[in-house]
Amino acid sequence: MSQRVNLDLKKELFLYGAKEWNQCFQCGNCTATCHTTENGFFFPRKTVRQVLMGLKKSLQTNIDPWLCTYCGDCSRTCPRDANPAEMMMSIRRYLISVYDWTGISKLFYKSKTLEVTSIIVLSIIVMVLYLIYTTFPSGDSSQWIGPDGGALINKMAPWQTIHLGDWLMAGALVFLVITNIFYMWYKIIYDDKSLKVGFIDYLKPFSKLVKLINPDVKYAKCDEKKLTTYWVLHAFLALSYGTLFAIIVFFLDWFQTDTVYPFLHPQRILGYIATIGLTVGIIYFYTNRTLKNMENSKYSHFTDWTFLILLFFTTLTGILLHVFRIYGLPQLTYVTYMLHLMVLVPMLVIEVPFSKWSHMIYRPFALYFAHLKKMVIEKSKTIPHQPQYN
Template identity: 30%
Template structure:
C-alpha cells in the first residue's frame, strides 16, 4: 500500500510567486516539455517540471531549499517551447526572488527592496547618509581643480561608510548561506564536506569565470556575452578598488592618478566592459525572444543600479578631465550613492544570485547532481 502524503498548500506563497513575475504559473499542465528542452537539467530528477508542480501546490519549504532553482540560469528555452505559455523560466525567477527573501535578514528589508513603492525611501538612506558626511566633514563645492578627495576624504569618511556597507552585506550573506546550506544538506541529497570540496569549488569558480553553463543556453545564448562583460567589469573594478586602497593606506599616494599609472590600465578597460555589458543587458531585456517577458521589477532594479554605477563612474572621469567642477562633484555624489545602494542592498537584490547560485553549484558537484 502506497504511503500517504498530506499536502498543505501555502496560498500566500503561490500569490507571492505570481506577484513576483510568475503570474503564468497556473497555465502549466505538466507536459514536461520544459525539462526535456533544458540543456542544463540533469537526467535524474530534472527541472523545472517538478518545481512547477511544487509552486502550483504552494510547497514553499520544498522550493526555497531546492538546489535546482539555482542551477537554472534562465536560458529561456523552457519558456520559448512551453505549449501553454506557462513561462517556467519566469516562474523559477520568481521562486528565486522569494528564496532570497526567505534567507535574508531582516526579511522585511528584503521585501521592501523588491517592492517599487519603497524605492524612494531606499534611495533616501544613502542620499542622506553620504550627504550628511559631505556636509559635516567635507565640501560640496571645493575650489580649484577637480579632485574628488577634496569633496570627502577617503579616510576615514568614504572608507568607513563603504567598508561598513560591505561588512553588513557580507554578514547578511554569511547568515543566509549557512541557513541555506543546512537546508540543502538533508536527505535525499545529503553530502559531506570531504576532501573533494576544494576541487568542487575550483570547478564552480571556473564555470562562473567562463560562464560555461550560460553557453549551453539556446534561446538566450547572447546573454552569456553580456553577463560575462558585466562580471569581468566588476572583477576588474574590484581589483582597482583594492589597488587604490593600497595606494592610500600603504603607499600614501593620493588620487587622482595619472593616465599613465598602471591602475588606469585596468580601470578604464574594466569600466568599458561594465558599460558595454550593461548596455547589452538592457537591449536584450527590451527585445526578449518570442514568448518571453521583459523581466520583473526584481530584474530591472539591479540592471538600473548597475547602469547608474557605470554611467556616473564614467562621467566622473570625463568631467574631471574637462575640469567641469559644477557637474563633476554632483555626479561624484550620485556615484557614491549608487555604489552604496548596490552593495548595501546586495543581499536582497538579484545580485544575491551570485552567492546562492555558487553555493548550489558547489553542492551539486558534491552531490554529483551534474
C-alpha cells in the same frame, strides 16, 4: 517528508514575477527539453508542481532552479505557453528572499514602493552626511582646489576616510551575505535529513563546477544560439564590476589620486577597460530587456530594472567625475562626487544582500550545493523507482 500544503504559495509567487502557474498541465515537455535534467532531478516540471501543490517547504529547500541557465528552450516549446523559464527566474527571486534571514529582501521584492523609497531615503542620508562632512569639520574649502585650478579630492575626502566608510559598509554586507549563505546551506543540506554528507564530500563537486564556467559546456545542448554573446557580455560586466569594487574597497589610495596620470598609466587603462565593460553590458542588457528579443529578457521584474538603472547612474556619475577632474572643474567634480556616492551606496546596501545583485554570490554556492547534493544522492542511490526501458 510530510508537510502542510500552503494554498497561497502560488499567489505569493505572483509578486516575484511569473503569473502563468495555472497554465501548466504537467506534460513534462520542459523537463525533457532541458539539458540539466538527469535522473532524480526532474526539473523544471517538478519545481512547478511544488508550487502548484503548495509545498512551501519542498520549494524552499529546492536547489534545482539555480541549475537553470535561462536559455529559454523550455519556454519556446511549452505547449501551454506557461513560460517555465520565467517561472524558474521567479523562483530564484523567491529563493533569494528565503535565504535572507532578516526578511528585508522579501519586503523589497514584494513592494516596488518600498524599494524605491529606501533607495531615495538612503540617497538623501548620504547627501546630508556628505554636506555636513564637507561644510563643518574641514571648513576651508579653498584648499581643495589645486594651484592649477584642478580638484584635490584627497584633500576633501582622504582615501583613508573613504576606506573607513567602505570597510564599515563592506563588513556589514559581508556579514549579511555570509550568514545568508550559511542559512542557505542549513536549509538545503543540513535540514534535509535524507542526505548523509560526509566532510570529504564537500571537496568533490569542484571539478564539475570548473567545467561549468566554460559557456560552450554550459550551453552546449541548448537550442538558443545568442547565448554565447550573452555570456561573454555578462561575464565582462561582472568582471568589470568586481574589479572596480575591489579597487575601491582595497586599493583606493592607488586609484583616487590628485595627480592626473598620463593616459597609458595602468590606473587609467584599468579604469577605462572596466568602464567599457560596464557601459557595453548596461547597453546590451537594456536593449535586450526593451526589445525582448531573447527568452531570458522577455519578462522583467521591477528589481531587474532597479539594478540596471542604479548601475547605469553609478557608471555615468563615475565617468563624469573622471571627466570633470581631468579638465579641472573642481566645483562640478565635488557635486558629481556626491551624486556618485548617492547612487553607489544605495546600490550596494540594497542590491547586494537583499536583491538582484546577490545572485552573484548565491549562484556559485547554489551550483556547488546542487552538485554536492546530486553526488551524495547518486552515491547513496536514493532514487526511488526507476523503470527499465531497453
